[in-house]
Amino acid sequence: MPSPALAGxxxxxxxxxxxxxxxxxxxxxxxxxxxxxxxxxxxxVGGTTGESPTVTxxxxxxxxxRARAQIAGRMQLIVGCGSxxxxxxxxxxxxxSNEGVDGLLLxxxxxxxxxxxxxxxxxxxxxxxxxxxxxxxxxxxxTAVDMLPETVARLAQLPRIVAIKEAVPDMARIRALLTQCxxxxxxxxxxxxxxxxxxxxxxxxxxxxxxxxxxxxxxQMVGAALHGDMARARELDARLSGLHEKLFVETNPIxxxxxxxxxxxxxxxxxxxxxPLSQRxxxxxxxxxxxxxxxxxxxx
Numbered sequence: 001m002p003s004p005a006l007a008g009x010x011x012x013x014x015x016x017x018x019x020x021x022x023x024x025x026x027x028x029x030x031x032x033x034x035x036x037x038x039x040x041x042x043x044x045v046g047g048t049t050g051e052s053p054t055v056t057x058x059x060x061x062x063x064x065x066r067a068r069a070q071i072a073g074r075m076q077l078i079v080g081c082g083s084x085x086x087x088x089x090x091x092x093x094x095x096x097s098n099e100g101v102d103g104l105l106l107x108x109x110x111x112x113x114x115x116x117x118x119x120x121x122x123x124x125x126x127x128x129x130x131x132x133x134x135x136x137x138x139x140x141x142x143t144a145v146d147m148l149p150e151t152v153a154r155l156a157q158l159p160r161i162v163a164i165k166e167a168v169p170d171m172a173r174i175r176a177l178l179t180q181c182x183x184x185x186x187x188x189x190x191x192x193x194x195x196x197x198x199x200x201x202x203x204x205x206x207x208x209x210x211x212x213x214x215x216x217x218x219x220q221m222v223g224a225a226l227h228g229d230m231a232r233a234r235e236l237d238a239r240l241s242g243l244h245e246k247l248f249v250e251t252n253p254i255x256x257x258x259x260x261x262x263x264x265x266x267x268x269x270x271x272x273x274x275x276p277l278s279q280r281x282x283x284x285x286x287x288x289x290x291x292x293x294x295x296x297x298x299x300x
Contacts, residue, residue: 004186008041039219042076082106242288264297
């Protein structure tokens with residue numbers, strides 16, 4: 001069976017900011033070109049790593065439109081536009097369906113903790129409003145609600161719901177999704193540390209934080225795994241293992257933004273309530289970058 005259209009490596013891309021807190025549009029263009037040249041299959045704009053809680057609706061729209069123009073078909077463009085309110089999610093889905101994107105990523109509603117039927121009805125309403133593919137996003141460590149495979153399987157019957165980003169790092173969960181969902185439904189890992197193992201179980205790719213700093217290596221690792229060369233995939237993944245771990249020593253995207261500044265790619269500016277990486281973590285993140293062969297900028 002052919003691989004799903006969303007298979008491969010997608011980066012949950014950061015939102016670069018200037019020192020004054022505005023979006024750094026020059027860095028945005030630079031990052032997008034770098035990912036396209038590095039083999040990344042797609043970018044997810046306005047996800048958790050993109051600081052979605054503090055990105056305004058107007059900024060998300062501008063990020064999307066500039067990304068679409070910059071990418072020019074070289075990568076898939078996916079936009080995170082869900083919320084914990086179904087009516088707001090429906091309105092966002094309807095609006096962003098008209099922005100020339102390849103898909104929309106919708107996380108499970110955070111904080112209000114719906115039951116499984118509430119999750120089903122939430123995403124059913126979003127699917128009815130969509131005219132582009134929808135990717136479900138299950139990340140209970142962030143949202144305090146876990147969408148079970150049985151619910152995903154029901155949603156996978158709806159025409160617009162084509163994939164899930166599953167961030168539960170459990171291979172039994174990956175197997176359950178693959179078994180219960182229809183053929184052709186795309187299961188993407190949302191956990192870098194177990195993405196290689198997930199693909200070995202049959203998953204189709206990853207939406208990655210690590211790809212922000214090592215896009216070529218992540219693309220090569222996932223490509224090897226998808227082609228069944230697990231020895232090569234595990235070898236490549238071993239070099240990335242430090243990043244998979246150390247990019248989460250503090251809340252994502254704090255460490256990854258520090259790393260990108262250390263690489264000379266952009267400023268590491270964040271929006272409150274996120275704060276800069278603690279100095280005690282500088283050495284461990286830098287060591288993980290070195291292990292992965294990521295070149296650093298010369299010290300000032």
